[in-house]
Amino acid sequence: GDSVTQMEGPVTLSEEAFLTINCTYTATGYPSLFWYVQYPGEGLQLLLKATKADDKGSNKGFEATYRKETTSFHLEKGSVQVSDSAVYFCALHKAAGNKLTFGGGTRVLVKP
Amino acid sequence: KAGVTQTPRYLIKTRGQQVTLSCSPISGHRSVSWYQQTPGQGLQFLFEYFSETQRNKGNFPGRFSGRQFSNSRSEMNVSTLELGDSALYLCASRYRGDTDGYTFGSGTRLTVV
Numbered sequence: 175g176d177s178v179t180q181m182e183g184p185v186t187l188s189e190e191a192f193l194t195i196n197c198t199y200t201a202t203g204y205p206s207l208f209w210y211v212q213y214p215g216e217g218l219q220l221l222l223k224a225t226k227a228d229d230k231g232s233n234k235g236f237e238a239t240y241r242k243e244t245t246s247f248h249l250e251k252g253s254v255q256v257s258d259s260a261v262y263f264c265a266l267h268k269a270a271g272n273k274l275t276f277g278g279g280t281r282v283l284v285k286p
Numbered sequence: 287k288a289g290v291t292q293t294p295r296y297l298i299k300t301r302g303q304q305v306t307l308s309c310s311p312i313s314g315h316r317s318v319s320w321y322q323q324t325p326g327q328g329l330q331f332l333f334e335y336f337s338e339t340q341r342n343k344g345n346f347p348g349r350f351s352g353r354q355f356s357n358s359r360s361e362m363n364v365s366t367l368e369l370g371d372s373a374l375y376l377c378a379s380r381y382r383g384d385t386d387g388y389t390f391g392s393g394t395r396l397t398v399v
Contacts, residue, residue, distance in 0.1 A: 208387060217290075217376055217390035263329065272342045273319060274378075274388060276329040 176201040180264045180277035187254055187284050195249040195280045197238075197264035205266040207231075207240050207247040208274070212261045221249075221262070254284045288312065290379050290391035298397045304365040307394045311358050311379030318360040319388065320352060323374040332375075335360055367398045 180197045187193060199205065206225045210218040222231030227242035238249045247264060264277040291310040299305050311318050320332040331344040335354035352362040358379075364371055374395050378388035 210390075215392075217292075217392045218378075220387040220389070223387050272317070272334045272336070273331040273344070274321075274329075275331070278328045 176205070176266060176268065176271070176275045178264050178266055178275055178277035180262075180280050182278065183261075183281035185280060185282045187282070189256055189284055189286050190253045191284075193249070193251045193254045193258070193282065195262055195264075195282070197247045197249065197277060199245050199247065199264075199266050201245075201266055201268065201275075203268055203270075205268045207238070208265045208267065209236070209238055209247070209249050210263045210265060210276075212263065212279075214260075218263065254282075256284050256286050258282060259284045290377055290389050292375075292377050292391035292394050294394060295392065296395045296397075298399060299367050301367055301369060301398055303367050304363065305367060305396060306361050306363045307375055307377075307396070309360045309362075309377030309379075309391060311360070311377075312381075312389055315379035315381050315389070316358050317380040317382075318354055318358060319378045319380070320360070320362050321376045321378065322346075323376060323393070324372075329376075332362065364396075369398050372396060372398045 177200045208223045209221040211221045222233040224231040224240035230239045236251045261279045261281045263279045265274045293308045317336045319334040333343045338354045349365045354360045374393045376393045378390045380388045
């Protein structure tokens with residue numbers, strides 16, 4: 175079946191550091207790919223998405239490019255802030271399944 | 287515009303009891319999905335409803351059930367609660383199209399004692 179694998183955390187960074195969270199997927203067909211973020215005590219918020227190969231999703235300084243050849247969708251941000259501390263989830267969606275398949279989540283802690 | 291509303295936010299139930307959780311999607315959204323989030327298993331899909339019809343179901347026992355009403359509001363029910371059912375239950379709604387992202391509610395934190 176479909177699956178998403180993302181790097182385990184926690185990832186601890188200093189403010190203004192560069193952030194990369196690796197995400198790879200296994201799926202047949204052509205899934206859409208998403209990054210969601212979860213702040214403490216809250217639900218998931220859509221961060222960015224890409225619907226086809228080579229698409230780049232971007233939002234709030236975060237970027238991720240849909241790489242079909244490497245089945246990856248790595249999340250990057252050039253300069254993190256303390257407010258970026260959260261858990262980040264990579265997910266895929268296929269029309270046939272009508273559901274999101276999530277990776278295990280990566281906790282990011284940014285220290286001032 | 288109002289987001290996805292889940293009620294209640296917190297619940298404490300005793301093993302063996304049953305519980306009903308409610309989800310009101312964003313106005314105009316006809317697809318509602320439910321997910322269970324636990325530290326051990328992560329985010330797992332429960333079921334998805336569209337126009338009152340269940341279109342997909344995850345790998346959960348029959349104690350977990352759901353339904354959707356004509357106004358798109360959805361409920362999920364867990365009967366004969368077990369300690370392992372303690373989790374954050376998240377509801378998500380979607381407008382249309384395969385490329386639209388899901389909008390999640392804040393969740394219901396269920397604790398089974």
